[in-house]
Amino acid sequence: xxxxxxxxxxxxxxxxxxxxxxxxxxxxxxxxxxxxxxxxxxxxxxxxxxxxxxxxxxxxxxxxxxxxxxxxxxxxxxxxxxxxxxxxxxxxxxxxxxxxxxxxxxxxxxxx
Amino acid sequence: xxxxxxxxxxxxxxxxxxxxxxxxxxxxxxxxxxxxxxxxxxxxxxxxxxxxxxxxxxxxxxxxxxxxxxxxxxxxxxxxxxxxxxxxxxxxxxxxxxxxxxxxxxxxxxxxxxxxx
Numbered sequence: 001x002x003x004x005x006x007x008x009x010x011x012x013x014x015x016x017x018x019x020x021x022x023x024x025x026x027x028x029x030x031x032x033x034x035x036x037x038x039x040x041x042x043x044x045x046x047x048x049x050x051x052x053x054x055x056x057x058x059x060x061x062x063x064x065x066x067x068x069x070x071x072x073x074x075x076x077x078x079x080x081x082x083x084x085x086x087x088x089x090x091x092x093x094x095x096x097x098x099x100x101x102x103x104x105x106x107x108x109x110x111x112x
Numbered sequence: 113x114x115x116x117x118x119x120x121x122x123x124x125x126x127x128x129x130x131x132x133x134x135x136x137x138x139x140x141x142x143x144x145x146x147x148x149x150x151x152x153x154x155x156x157x158x159x160x161x162x163x164x165x166x167x168x169x170x171x172x173x174x175x176x177x178x179x180x181x182x183x184x185x186x187x188x189x190x191x192x193x194x195x196x197x198x199x200x201x202x203x204x205x206x207x208x209x210x211x212x213x214x215x216x217x218x219x220x221x222x223x224x225x226x227x228x229x
Contacts, residue, residue: 009152032215043116043202043220044155051214089154093215098143098162098208099170100218102155 003027004092006103013110019077021106023090026071030092034100035064035075038087047088048075080110115139116221118203124227131190133224135203142208144186145218146170146178149200161186162208193228200225 006023013019023033034049050057050064050073057064063076077084090103119134137144143162147155147170157170159178167178175197179187186205190197201224207216 004154006154034215034217041222043204043222045220046217049214098206098215099157099160100155101157101171102147104152104154 003101004090004103006090006106008106009104010107011109013080013108015080015082015110015112017080017110019075019080019084019108019110021075021088021090021108022072023074023092023103024070024072025092025101027092027094027101028071029094030101032093033064033066033073034091034093035062036089036091036102038089038105040086044087044089077108080108082110082112084108085110116203116205116219118201118221118224120224121222122225122227124229125190125193126229127194129190129193129228131193131226131228133188133190133201133203133226135186135188135205135221136184137186137203137205137219138184139205139207139219140183141205141219142183143206143218144180145204145206146176146186146188147202147204148172149202149223155202158188193226195228198226198228 035047036044037047038044061078066073091100145160146158161180203221204218206218
């Protein structure tokens with residue numbers, strides 16, 4: 001039972017382009033949506049996170065867009081750079097649990 | 113600097129062996145987690161712990177157990193390793209609660225790649 005579905009599985013973008021990764025969830029009790037970034041040989045690290053009372057959050061070149069009615073959220077990476085090449089995971093959590101449910105992951109390659 | 117360390121980066125064990133994976137955090141975090149990471153499946157929670165000697169099952173606890181005798185250390189135990197437990201195992205820790213309406217960040221270790229033959 002996959003409660004958070006992530007797409008695409010892999011993504012290739014040219015340097016300077018926009019990378020978009022999408023996630024959909026089913027559990028309406030989820031109220032915290034982080035994105036984690038993982039480089040080869042490393043553990044995932046928090047990139048950006050949002051609560052459903054806002055529709056968008058931006059930190060530098062990274063933006064989360066959130067659509068509560070559609071139960072979808074996405075990560076946009078503007079001006080993608082080769083250093084952004086990594087695996088990205090969306091996740092969701094319900095309040096008072098502290099547990100994260102992760103999506104399947106997206107491997108991003110940014111070509112120079 | 114935040115640090116989560118795992119006892120081994122690579123481990124090869126035989127079917128039926130009892131396997132211990134150790135995780136240590138130096139941040140005085142209440143929460144600790146064990147995940148396994150498999151291609152196409154993302155990270156799946158095996159067990160987590162909110163406090164010393166406290167544990168709760170995650171989404172895939174079958175075949176695993178855990179131990180948390182000290183706040184900084186969380187061990188994952190494979191009672192009788194099987195080939196379908198070949199995977200990358202990730203440990204994480206976090207504070208308990210919210211900061212600015214968002215759950216505290218989980219900090220991950222580098223992972224242990226376990227191969228069971």
